[in-house]
Amino acid sequence: MLPVAVLLITLFALLPAAASADGLPAVGIDATPLSAPGGKVVYTTKSGKRSTRVTERARHGDVVRRRQIAGTFSLPAVAYDGSPGGLSADGRTLVLISPRTRYPRKRTILAVLDAHSLRVRREISLTGDFSFDAISPDGRLMYLVEYDPRNFAEYDVRAYDLRARRLFSKPVVDPREPDEEMYGVPVTRATSADGRWAYTLYNSPEHPFVHALDTSGRTAACIDLDDVRKAWGATLELRGPRLDVVGRAGAVLASIDTRTNRVVEPAARAADEASSEDAGTSWLPLAAPLAALLLLAAAIGRRLALRRRRPEPAYESAVTLSE
Numbered sequence: 001m002l003p004v005a006v007l008l009i010t011l012f013a014l015l016p017a018a019a020s021a022d023g024l025p026a027v028g029i030d031a032t033p034l035s036a037p038g039g040k041v042v043y044t045t046k047s048g049k050r051s052t053r054v055t056e057r058a059r060h061g062d063v064v065r066r067r068q069i070a071g072t073f074s075l076p077a078v079a080y081d082g083s084p085g086g087l088s089a090d091g092r093t094l095v096l097i098s099p100r101t102r103y104p105r106k107r108t109i110l111a112v113l114d115a116h117s118l119r120v121r122r123e124i125s126l127t128g129d130f131s132f133d134a135i136s137p138d139g140r141l142m143y144l145v146e147y148d149p150r151n152f153a154e155y156d157v158r159a160y161d162l163r164a165r166r167l168f169s170k171p172v173v174d175p176r177e178p179d180e181e182m183y184g185v186p187v188t189r190a191t192s193a194d195g196r197w198a199y200t201l202y203n204s205p206e207h208p209f210v211h212a213l214d215t216s217g218r219t220a221a222c223i224d225l226d227d228v229r230k231a232w233g234a235t236l237e238l239r240g241p242r243l244d245v246v247g248r249a250g251a252v253l254a255s256i257d258t259r260t261n262r263v264v265e266p267a268a269r270a271a272d273e274a275s276s277e278d279a280g281t282s283w284l285p286l287a288a289p290l291a292a293l294l295l296l297a298a299a300i301g302r303r304l305a306l307r308r309r310r311p312e313p314a315y316e317s318a319v320t321l322s323e
Contacts (some may be wrong), residue, residue: 036087037194072096093162130145143172143198154301155182159172187231199213225245233247
């Protein structure tokens with residue numbers, strides 16, 4: 001049987017270019033244009049071999065500012081539908097990530113920009129394979145997903161203090177279930193209006209779930225969607241204190257009370273619709289079965305790893321390359 005890492009790389013190579021996104025474990029392209037919740041400007045990047053052009057535009061299309069920065073970077077995608085991330089809700093901090101060319105990668109580089117001037121404040125180099133996940137509203141805390149080098153579907157959410165320039169040693173977990181491992185593929189993302197909460201819908205072999213990340217409080221909640229069979233093609237919609245998991249045809253598959261992070265309206269009758277609907281983009285119908293194969297390969301690798309438990313790897317701290 002092929003080693004799991006080889007199988008993963010082979011399957012990634014089969015994905016169409018549009019199915020890949022920077023920050024996720026696949027060959028990278030730029031994410032969709034990025035703006036803060038309710039923001040008046042959007043950001044885009046265009047990377048070359050040695051430099052990246054960062055553009056800030058007004059929502060009506062006029063260029064506000066444009067800057068060429070050294071290095072190859074792009075806007076990070078935080079889910080396979082192309083949901084972008086990297087801009088703090090206060091509109092002051094913009095984070096870019098180096099494009100992925102392989103899995104696993106030995107080093108991850110991020111650029112932290114002043115979102116107003118588009119000047120690079122610093123570059124951060126991390127030993128290991130990371131993707132960008134979220135940023136707190138004030139731009140102080142950045143959240144990263146750290147992938148297991150043998151199995152991309154096993155990962156930890158890690159917090160990084162941008163002011164103190166350090167990676168917190170303990171992963172961000174649900175305090176109600178501190179020992180439960182996150183295991184799945186990110187499908188789509190929704191963010192609260194104030195930028196504090198990042199809600200990510202995951203598809204997993206057991207059942208879909210929503211990861212609710214409190215970017216200010218450095219904590220999270222994993223909300224199981226036991227009555228939803230598949231999450232591919234679904235979206236997340238915030239409606240006041242309610243977060244709806246919505247199928248492409250508009251059926252509400254489940255509703256979550258964001259004040260308690262509990263499912264309040266499971267819609268089992270609509271679950272079948274989610275499995276038969278097209279995904280929200282042209283490439284996801286192909287990506288979904290391949291992702292399922294990735295999860296299967298990951299599950300096999302996980303079982304093999306459990307049989308031969310190895311000591312936890314030691315990870316280096318983040319290092320600032322330049323101011």
